[in-house]
Amino acid sequence: MALRQWALARFPMLLRPLCLLLASLCLLAVPLVATAQADAAPPDDAVQSGPPEPSAKERSAAAQAEFDARVQDLRQKIAAASDGEERYQLLDQLSDAYFKASRVGEAMRVSDEIVNDAKIGAGRRSLRASQLALSWAISGDFARSQRYLASAKSLARDATPAELESLPREPGYAFLRAEAEIARRAQNRHEYALSKIRELSNLARRNLNDPGLSGKRHQAATNELLDNVQMQVRLLVMNNRRQEAMSYVSEIQLVIKSGRELKATPVQAASINVAEAIALSSQDDYDAALAAINTALATFQGLQLPEFDGRVNEARRMRLMVALSLGKIRDYANDAEAWMRARGVNPVIAGSVSMGESDSLALATRGQWSDAILRVDGSIANQVRHQGTESPFTKYLTAMRMLYRLNDSAKPATQSDIERYVANLANDDPDWADGSFRGAYVEDGALSTSLGTLVPAGTPVSDSAAALAFRISELLRSNSSQGALADGAARLAAGNPALRSLVEQEQLLRFERNASRQQFAREADRADRIAKNPPADPMVAERSAKAQAIEVAEKAKTLEASNERLKQLRRQISAQFPVYRELVSPNIPSAAKLGSVLRPGEVYVNLYSAANAGFAFIVQPGGKLVAMRLDITRERTRNLIAALRKPFDAASPPEQEGDAGGFDLAASHALYAAWLAPLKDHLQGAKIIYISAGGPLSSLPWNALVTAPAASLADASWWVAQVAPMQMPSASSLVLARTLPRREATRPFVAFADPSFNGRERSAAKASKRSVRESPFASDVTPQTIDYRRLQRLPETLDEVNAIGAALNAGDGSILTGTAASRTRVMKEDISDVRVVAFATHGLLPGELPGMPYAGLALAYEGQGLKDSVLTIDDVVGLRLNADWVVLSACNTGFANGWGGDSMSALSRGFFAAGTRTVLATQWAVESQSASELTVGVFKALAADTSLSKADALVRTQRDMIEGKYGALYRHPYFWAPYSAAGDAARP
Template sequence: MRNCKRLAIAIGAALISSAQIQPSLAQKTDLAAESGRIIALSRAGQYREALPLAQAMVARLETTTNKRDLAAALTNLGQVLASLGRDAEAEPVDKRAISLYEAALGLDSVEIAPALNNLAALYQRQQRYAEAEPLFVRALAIREKALGGGHPDVGQALNNLATLYERQERHREAEPLFKRALVIYRKAAGADSAPVATLLNNLGQLTKSDGRFDEAEPLIRQSLAIREKLLGADHPDVARSLNNLADLKQRQQRYEDAEPLFVRARAIRERALGPDHPDAVVAMNNLAGLYLAAGRNADALLLVDRAVQRGQAQPKVALPVLFAAARDGGMPAGPAFDAAIDVIQRSAQSQAAAAVDKLAVRLAAGNDRLAELVRKDQDLAAANDALDKGLIAAVSRPAGQRDLAAEARDKTRLAAVIAERASLRAMLAKEFPDYAALSNPLPLKLREIQPLLAEDEALVAFALVDDASFVLAITRDRFDWQQIPVGGDALARRVMRFRRGLAPGASQDGGDGARAFHLDVAHELYTALLGPVEALIKDKRSLLIVPAGPLTALPFHLLVTAPPAEPVPATAAGYRDAAWLLRRHAIAVLPSLGSLKALRGAPRVDRGGKPMVGFGDPVFDPALAAGPRRTATQQASRSVATLAYTDFWRGAGVDRGQLARALAQLPDTADELNAVASDLGAPASDLHVGVDASETTVKRAPLADYRIVYFATHGLVAGDVKGLAEPSLALSIPASPSALDDGLLTASEVAQLKLNADFVVLSACNTIAGDKPGAEALSGLARAFIYAGARALLVTHWAVDSAAATRLMTDTFRRLKEHPTMGRSEAVRQAMLALLDDQSSPDSAYPSVWAPFVLLGETEMR
């Protein structure tokens, strides 16, 4: 991964991070000095030392009547927390600072701009762009009004907003902002200043991404020349410019010109930061990518093999290199395959880190042994980040200002922290294997996966890179992997087209309408995704699928294995005869490769004794609790996706009334719960509907006593409500939200539940991935429920018909009761086929009716 864009953005972010303000404490000399020390420590990268000072200042000012001073202290604290990577703690601090500034100074005070920037930068790091943009825009407008268009702070604000646009590839909007900022900095700081080098670099990156290579090269070369002049030939910022110039040459297929530039950039980073530093790892992967593009596969393999051994390989480069090596004999097939699944698992682990971090914050608040170890791991992680950032800040100083002895001491301390954290994680793995498997799963090798599979099972995993993808298939005694000539973006478009006929309101009358389900698209996806490994998997009764990226939104059981007689049948009944993949295989989805061991390696335990506990028909508007309920039809005009999460915030809290109005009531779900419970023999006392379907009820219920835990409500994938960082289940919204109960049961809260369930049913909209391919729901809710003790989940791909959901669930559970050895995925398969083949109801053959559910987790009853 060349990450040239990331480098340009990191420079922009550095401008943001320096935007700490001097609080308005001039009349209080001691507080002013304390604030100045916090800022100085932060600018030097000594965030760990700055944190207790910032926390103490906030505590000291909590009782003051001067909310302006408290807001300034909170702004500094939020910046320090964010610099330590503790975004979950920084976000509410930043929001509170903004709220206090607004109350004390009004909406347009220039003092509020740094707090706005802090929160916007946090959102940008989390790719919450819709929330970051209005904050950056507001900060720019405030500074322009207060300081004038030529002030350096305005240049910084322009760069911040332009960087956000560039991350979203909104180049036409970013370019004029970068150019305005460049004019400002040339006048304010000089033509050869560091800010000018940054802006030249950013403009060069943008024009390069647009393919305007003749414009990009002089810009990047100017940036490089300024940095070499100001900072010396061995400065890390020089390595950034070298990397960017090398990437330009590679895009022009001038490989011989690119190689010495990449080599020099790598050498600078390794000397300054050490060979295991992430920036040095990027440089090594960049060089491997160049060798791959130039057809020098043997040279690329040497670097990739080294990266795999260190756990540092990047899928974008490593997978094509390993595949080529296995194909051409440069590496034995078995070791190449093992290396590939290692790369895939480590990549998936990093993608799930945000959800795990939120769980760790919750666990650390406890007082047991696990909480103690988690807190220590967090402290070590913070020390690691602080030392790393401090080291980068130190080596980034001009040569004459560097303290080489201090840098050497910091490198030694960093190595000791890394070693101590590794030892702690080994302790966690021994004492709390479930938490370790969730937070830091060790990649499985082929020889560990195959014994976990039954004779009639095949596991299929996917990995997506820029312009290609890979499908890997494993059975008990064989394996295969093939390259798919379609990248992640193209697959996302195909999946969205596939799902168009499954959305609420899609036509069930067939015809050639754009909103009908297209069988030919389903067959094309089958051919692309599973066709390459069909010989290995076609005779297996059960398929275990590990999707990636946009494939998390793909219901694999609706793929079509043979060309359809007509792309769109004339009637709903015409879908019955399609060659659905479900007719050939029982299908289950796994949230990760490692979850197979977590599910099947755990000792057997007795199931809960009670049949079912259910939660449904929650009250989203507290005003409705005592009055008549609105129907789903009356609320259907409002969609949760029509509003951004920032629209629900008022000051430092969520406007639950606004959120409630965006959530449609679900009165049919009470009937669904009652019907399923009646069939299972569950008493009415175990059903919680209306106001009782709350977080408080869920958290206090003895859930471990039940074999089935059933939620019939809205599922909110991260991104449905823009900015909701975790996938969540919407429950009754209380009149007075609290930490215990705010109406949203998040993934990290789910992970703290105690379950012993054969099934958790999530009969709701969007509990798997909704219409947003790439949503991390599988590494959120699914992992959380499995960690909490669920053996399997039944989740929905789209808004379900309650009558169909009731029939599917009761049929599935009845089959398992009558045939306990059938297996969960086979029971779901047979229930779906029974509904599909029921000729008494022609409309039931339409796929959105019979196929909304997918099984996640363990397929067999153990």
């Protein structure tokens, strides 16, 4: 039904009202130390009054008299004080006294006095105005919040340098935090909120590193940076930048651990544990998230923070969310009870999360699933009204609802329920759901649990259930690296005037739609209020109701038109610029569509490692789909991969023929037996197997698996001897690679090798023939304190690219090295007609260096290190390539961190978007001579046999090494297995 018709039909019962704060709540004041830090949907339930004030009967007469005397004494002193600082301290004591007495409403009135007291310094007043702006934004009164924000900014400009030295926090920090809250809650601008929070963190970093500032301001900057971690991580997750969220938490924790730059208080460390739990939840790692949140709450308990403290209650709420995703929420009823008590005392907590959400979680702890659904439905309806279905607020609430259904054994979720849920998240031609935003906390839990419901153990899977489960698995796969491509999409649009124009139009239409929705929501809320409190005169009430119904219907019509214009424009962008569409919101193809681009002898396999099971989806040419459940847990998978990778990540290859070098044959076979052997019947006849696998499986070297138990390497039956595995970021990547028009490149080769990391020209260095590629970092430095100019040189990479160039008959000038192997040169060089492009340097992964949110390639130093010397994914997307191959012959031991594979997958997606068909990359620190033999062997094999696919050329060279054709030593997988190929296996 059209939105306008719906509005008329439903009037006057139009959804649920926005939070109506009564006059008593306007007195609310909460010191920042206890302000709720929740990243929750704006509330949908009316706060009918301020917190219940303790009566005289409930206190001892002596205690009441003592409190009254204290208040009276402070009031007398305030009236007599003329000095601004003295007045502030007295008013602050009064506010604190009210707060500690749980009379939070009166505390707010005192904070308002501070803001309006002209005798108090502008900086102090600005800070308090920002606190009020933040509290009101969390509580849902955005008009009042905006007024306080304007005051905070104005007052901040009047703060003197001397006053800034006396403040506990810089006014700029405070109003940026409040501005972010208003942007996401009132304006539905979650990307803008993230930009403001990043601005806050960057300001704190600049102040921390400014030698001209005092130690006190350095400490304030440290506190701000650490206190902001939780909010920044939340917003990164909600803006679908999950990898960045995970790497940011890891980076902060590493810097704290080093003890050099940042020293965290116990409360800050606990809050960062909460941030870690949020990031882990976005990776469907709820077991680790639960451990992190338990640590946080144990710390808070040890510090004896009050029950109504906002940080404590945000941690409780997060534990309830994690437990819900794990199916264990009924074990945490105490958290729900404590949270509900805190809501009654602290209105900021009450306002930060809707009553529908909190009630539903409390009901879920009692197993009252149907009631929980009814309560959260109201919150969802409110969010759809105010922010739409694409909002991260709406998405996490609908994920909660889905989990309630999935946990309800009395009325279990049906396939249709799951299908309706997934339809709002997974894209489909020709329309797209906005992949820029995701729900935090429980969205991956809902999707992963849905997989288990659709593909149960020991039960045949219907075709329709398999298709839906495949869709979910692909969605989980693309989500893992999607955010890393957002900046690349912006770079792509900036470089193409026609696309840029369409993208700018799309942004304007989104703003227009948001404005239309706000107008509709405002009128619909007004209609609700009229319906609940009609005029006393029946005739006046009827006229008022009819007039409001017409107004709501008109606003609904305007909103519906805005939605349609945006939908049509997105279809146009998708048709004209499919690569941009793939970057911002990849289409998930059906098995039939994917099967139509698969060639004879090829099979696509999607593997997903859930907490308690594995899932496999096999798509064959023609579109036949098979869905399977595998009996292996994520923890078991991680342990086996760690055991398999241990000798590779140690970067210590065997030195003698027959030396096993610590290679774990049992782990290798166990991984094959768990993940591939059950698929064997469906892989019959396949020569090329495209594997799409995220999470821990992204770090698995598939070509190092053995198909049967073996006592020694000499007896090993390698899987790569039977098939050619190719890694693929997602099904949409393969479809795009096979459907985009191509033209033949004319130049054979360009390479960027052995960059000058110190920015100085130097003579060629002789590399040992059997050297192992160095780690980026010398042994005497930590990644947190490293100077980019101290990255370790890789002279042996020059020998490798020279050999590749010779094999490809490349001419002089095709290899750029030293200071010429720079990011600027890569960006300016015309490589659009080059068949093979090589980057022989260090690969840097997120979290390895501060300020590295995505994977990148270290190139020549250009003055600022990370800021201008690393080729990042957004740079890559902006390149115009037409390459058959991109060779990333980089030293990279970061795969061992558990997320490195997904980071490199994102980098590969960037190269695919730029026009590359296949990426050849290393999975650990290679030994130079064998690496050169392998890469050169691939290109020689392709030149010698035009019938070979790229995958065949790689595995043929690897098989030759296994058979000893390159020397007996190189039969060890350390030498032949480090390179893996991703992308299209076919020749152009």
